[in-house]
Amino acid sequence: MKNYKIKSYKSNVFFVFILITLIFIQCKDDDDNGNVIELISCDDGIQNGDEDGIDCGGSLCLPCQDNQLNFDGNFVQEDIAGRPGVNIIFGITDLSKNNFNVSEVANRIIFQEDFQEVIESYYDIYAISLDIPTDDLNYENNILNWNAETFTTIMSNYDALQVAPDGPTTYYNATNNLVFTGRNLSDDVMDFTLKLMFGGGDGTRFDGNNDTPQLTTDGVGLGDRDFTLSFPYLEAPLTLE
Amino acid sequence: MKKRKLFTVIGVFSLLLLSLTFMSLDHVDATNVTGTSSDIADFYAFEGDNPDNTVFVATIQGILSPGGITENAVFDEDVLIEFNIDNTGDFVEDLVIQAIKRGDSIYFFGPAIPNQTGLESGVLTSAASHLVQISSTQETFITNEDGMSFFAGPRREPSYFDFNRFIDISNGDAAPAGFYPPEESTDFFLDLNTLAIVVEVPNTLLGNAPPHILESQGAISGLPPAYNVWVSSKRKE
Numbered sequence: 001m002k003n004y005k006i007k008s009y010k011s012n013v014f015f016v017f018i019l020i021t022l023i024f025i026q027c028k029d030d031d032d033n034g035n036v037i038e039l040i041s042c043d044d045g046i047q048n049g050d051e052d053g054i055d056c057g058g059s060l061c062l063p064c065q066d067n068q069l070n071f072d073g074n075f076v077q078e079d080i081a082g083r084p085g086v087n088i089i090f091g092i093t094d095l096s097k098n099n100f101n102v103s104e105v106a107n108r109i110i111f112q113e114d115f116q117e118v119i120e121s122y123y124d125i126y127a128i129s130l131d132i133p134t135d136d137l138n139y140e141n142n143i144l145n146w147n148a149e150t151f152t153t154i155m156s157n158y159d160a161l162q163v164a165p166d167g168p169t170t171y172y173n174a175t176n177n178l179v180f181t182g183r184n185l186s187d188d189v190m191d192f193t194l195k196l197m198f199g200g201g202d203g204t205r206f207d208g209n210n211d212t213p214q215l216t217t218d219g220v221g222l223g224d225r226d227f228t229l230s231f232p233y234l235e236a237p238l239t240l241e
Numbered sequence: 242m243k244k245r246k247l248f249t250v251i252g253v254f255s256l257l258l259l260s261l262t263f264m265s266l267d268h269v270d271a272t273n274v275t276g277t278s279s280d281i282a283d284f285y286a287f288e289g290d291n292p293d294n295t296v297f298v299a300t301i302q303g304i305l306s307p308g309g310i311t312e313n314a315v316f317d318e319d320v321l322i323e324f325n326i327d328n329t330g331d332f333v334e335d336l337v338i339q340a341i342k343r344g345d346s347i348y349f350f351g352p353a354i355p356n357q358t359g360l361e362s363g364v365l366t367s368a369a370s371h372l373v374q375i376s377s378t379q380e381t382f383i384t385n386e387d388g389m390s391f392f393a394g395p396r397r398e399p400s401y402f403d404f405n406r407f408i409d410i411s412n413g414d415a416a417p418a419g420f421y422p423p424e425e426s427t428d429f430f431l432d433l434n435t436l437a438i439v440v441e442v443p444n445t446l447l448g449n450a451p452p453h454i455l456e457s458q459g460a461i462s463g464l465p466p467a468y469n470v471w472v473s474s475k476r477k478e
Contacts, residue, residue: 052343052344053343057343057344063344064343064344066348066370066372069343069344069348071341071343071348071364071366072363072364073363073364073477073478074361074362074363074477074478075320075321075361075362075363075364075475075476075477075478076360076361076475076476076478077359077360077361077473077474077475078277078279078320078474078475078476079279079280079281079473079474080281080471080472080473080474081281081283081284081299081471081472081473082284082469082470082471082472084283084284088407102360104333104359104360105325105327105332105333105469105471122410122411125410125413125416126416126417126419128413128416129413129416129417130416130417144460144461146460150460154455154458154460158332158454158455158458158469159471160325160327160332160469160470160471161284161285161286161469161470161471162453162454162455162464162467162468162469162470163286163287163288163295163467163468163470164450164453164464164465164466164467164468165288165295165444165447165450165466165467165468166450166465166466167465168288169286169287169288169295178464179461179464180453180455180461180464180467181453181464181465181467182286182287182288182467183284183285183286183287184285184287185285185287185298185399188401190402206419208418208419208420208422213415213416213417213418213419214418214419214420214421214422215410215419215420217420218402218403218406218407218420218421218426219403219420219421219422219423219424219425219426220401220402220403220423220426220427220428221401221423222401223401223428223431225397225399225401227399230290231289231290231296231383231390231392231439231441232298232381232383232390232392232396232437232439233296233298233439234298234396234397234399234437234439235396235397235399236378236381236396236397237305237307237311237378237395237396237397237434238307238311238397238432238433238434239307239308239311239378240307240308
């Protein structure tokens with residue numbers, strides 16, 4: 001077996017030159033023809049490769065200055081959230097939810113009837129299980145004295161959080177009778193929404209007592225979450241250690 | 242008539258069950274966004290430790306298990322997150338605060354008047370801008386500038402709900418009992434993380450708040466003026 005050695009000095013220089021060049025130039029071939037290589041460099045006046053901006057950032061180039069970054073483009077809505085739990089509780093089908101996510105907040109009245117049907121369907125489920133004629137078990141005005149149409153109009157049509165700049169912010173505070181002035185991390189928004197849906201006039205209609213189903217609270221609270229922190233107010237992520 | 246209604250009920254909730262893959266609180270989202278980089282999990286707005294400020298929190302791509310899944314979760318440079326503020330009461334955004342990733346940071350623009358409202362947006366590069374380095378599971382970065390504060394990165398999931406039991410209720414499997422009592426309930430979100438964007442803004446930058454929408458619609462009386470706010474995610478075409 002012969003050993004091959006590079007004995008020529010010129011060859012060594014050549015190979016070192018190639019190596020240095022490759023550090024600063026990245027080859028990319030993303031054409032369909034499979035045999036045309038595109039040279040990308042930090043000096044070609046184009047944002048290419050994994051650059052964050054024109055000739056900057058990414059794995060090869062110096063970090064971008066702010067005025068080099070590219071924020072061009074038209075961005076199209078894919079998801080939206082305002083009032084908590086609206087889509088989860090009222091979105092009856094995937095199609096409805098998909099349409100809701102790409103709808104404008106001011107254009108939601110089309111969903112009001114769907115939402116009202118959803119409420120009736122929930123009541124029908126429980127009527128059937130309790131052996132009550134479905135026509136005899138229906139939504140009753142809630143603690144805010146909203147009928148079904150008002151309730152579903154507010155849930156569908158005004159699907160935004162209201163947040164007050166003056167005064168305490170809360171989704172629901174029974175103590176000071178304040179509602180819908182914001183949403184704190186600690187607010188039990190799902191219980192309040194359930195109470196509005198199933199609680200009737202005093203909030204206790206379906207609270208699990210007197211052989212009624214428990215539909216006004218899910219039984220889950222903050223647990224060991226700490227919501228007393230300063231900015232950014234949310235706890236550090238859980239780790240496996 | 243009763244039979245037809247029963248089939249309708251079963252049919253509707255079978256569809257709901259089939260559409261569920263991930264769960265979250267805007268969370269159980271439609272299949273066109275679930276699990277994607279534009280999936281908004283939840284949204285909060287409240288007064289800050291400084292009562293002259295309002296804090297906006299958006300959780301994105303929730304339901305992250307601790308460990309590798311949290312470590313590998315990243316914001317998408319093609320996804321623009323927008324906090325929308327309506328300060329006239331017509332539910333069209335008057336101001337936006339935009340957030341988008343570039344490199345290892347989130348760049349914020351605004352609060353500023355958007356060039357266009359509704360389902361499409363461009364980034365307001367001429368508006369006041371700030372940036373914050375994206376935090377990791379080990380390091381927290383915050384930017385405090387011009388009276389505003391900014392954070393972006395993984396956080397512990399703040400939402401709480403017995404989501405599995407709710408699914409049972411939705412498809413009729415929990416009747417007649419309904420939800421569990423506290424000692425038997427399960428918080429689906431208890432041991433999970435999420436990506437979060439948090440912005441704290443002086444109210445002076447948000448304009449005057451309009452009459453509370455529920456007050457002006459006659460639904461509730463005695464409420465203070467309030468902005469209408471929501472968060473959207475938009476993907477670059």
